[in-house]
Amino acid sequence: MTTDYVAEILRATGTLRSGDPAGVTTIVQNALALAGLPGSGGGMAAGHPTRTTQMSQALLPGLDHTDQHSFRTGRLRRPLGEVIRSLQEGGKGLNLEGLPGLGRPLQVPELPLPDGAQFLEERYSCAAGTRRYRLYVPSTAADRLQGLIVMLHGCTQNPEDFAAGTGMNALAEEHRLLVVYPAQTGGDNSMSCWNWFRPGDQMRDAGEPAIIAGLTESLREQYAIPGDRIFVAGLSAGGAMAVIMGETYPELYSAVGVHSGLAYGSANDVMSAFAVMRGQAGIDPVPSRKPAARPEEGPRVIVFHGSADTTVHPSNAKAIVAGKGGTAGKISRIEPDAARGTRGYTRLVVKREDGTHGIESWMIDGAQHAWSGGHPSGSYTDPRGPDASAATVRFFLHGASDLPGT
Structure with a gap:
């Protein structure tokens, strides 16, 4: 070219x-x-x-x-x-300002590491393909890891950029977590987007889901991660792929985090992807790939979306929740904190019979297409919060995003 x-x-x-x-x-x-x-x-x-x-x-x-x-x-x-x-x-x-692909990833310096921690550069290969990845291993890994989080970056991002912007490594150190950041390649997508809209990458044992699942399983075995402590999260195209992983490998992931993403099977080509990003109705998934009908089925899901997102319309958050059977739940309102300059949000919660939150959906006031509460050293971040990374980790580990004591 x-x-x-x-x-x-x-x-x-x-x-x-x-x-x-x-x-x-x-x-x-x-x-x-x-x-x-x-x-x-x-x-x-x-x-x-x-x-x-x-x-x-x-x-x-x-x-x-x-x-x-x-x-x-x-x-x-x-x-x-x-x-x-x-x-x-x-x-x-269609507002294309800030659309992933129009910018370029920041040149992120290597993150400082606590004594004994590692941020490894590795590669994974299987029949479906090869991807490089970065792996954060906390300094306390020898004391038994508490879980594994797979983090899927957005378009034009890379693992280093995504790690810096989300601050997930610091949380991994605090909670004794393994965090892996697979990298999409420019050869598989010119803007380094996960190909969430392609039918061949929306099914089990094929394409990108097979690569991500295979990498997850290899790390689970290598580091002896408990089977109920494996999670996946992503931003934008990575969020859409996280949804796909939860639907195609429900036995592998206990919970899914989706930031500014799209519902499973909502697009199957360029035009339908364009339409659903714009807020138009997506396609209906084929019967063999329809999402779970009840919140009790499949992995638990936490969703974040900005109410002012002009790249991926906020209606996509509602579509994700609806696809998981979350049509009814408790709605609470958190007002913005003017003194701290933080955004308010509205949260929908659907509980499971065991008391855990099967679904949480956060609609963040005035936020655009960016990781809420992220660090400005990474691209597509909104430092004004709320802190999506901390809430996601609490949701993954404790079954709810609520702060301790609340």
Whole structure:
């Protein structure tokens, strides 16, 4: 891919944001010419799979790779002309500012480590593929670890960036936890997004879920983690993939944390991903992959979402909860703390028969597409809180996010 081609793609994105989605067509056509793709010289024939993929990559960062599985399932991509018409009709209502993929990961310095702790650089391989990962091992690991958390980063992020922004390593040290940060590769997704929208990456024993589950199981065995103390969490595309992991491997993960993510099976191609991110109704999962119908079934789930998120519409949080059977629960309101400059939020809780919280959903006042309470040394963080990392760890380990004594 040439530098000029990349420049044209970035210019197309800027043109769409400036309110001229029709101008995107000409710019992308020029970009295709620079890339030497067929048909770029005059008019863009609808339905050409290569050009459809390139257009998708330009306007929805990370949604690349033609999904060969879609031909086996009958779920075909939309023609390019339809993509452009959709953008022209809905482009003005789609805020791409801050969309993962428009920025770049911060150059995060290596985090300081407590004496005896380790932040290892490793690789995992299985039949489904290979991924590098970072692994935080607390200094007290010899005293028996209390659990394992799999942390899935968002688009354009990497393990180091995500670890810095969430502050999860410090919590792991405090609670004697193992934390693993798998890294999505640029070769598998140009913007390092987990491919949550591809049917081949939404099922058990295939694609990215197989890689993440295999890595989880290998660490469980290596470090003798109790089977009921294994958890997964993620942000944005990583949050959507965390939902997939909970649905496809419910016996492996006891609880799932989702920040600014999307419901299981809500998209199966570029256009449906674009629609559901914008707040339109997602597709219905195929019957063999429908989520659990009751909060008592499957892993417990905690969800965080900003009420002002213009990248992934807040309605997606409600869709996650609804998919887990959480249509009714206790709602509480926490007001913002003006003195501390922290945000307020509304929390929905659905309890299980054993008293634990099967579902928690936090809607955070005025927050955008960022990890709540995160550290500014990482990308896509909102330091004004509430602290999603601390609440997630409490939910994972104790069955509720409530502070001790509350």
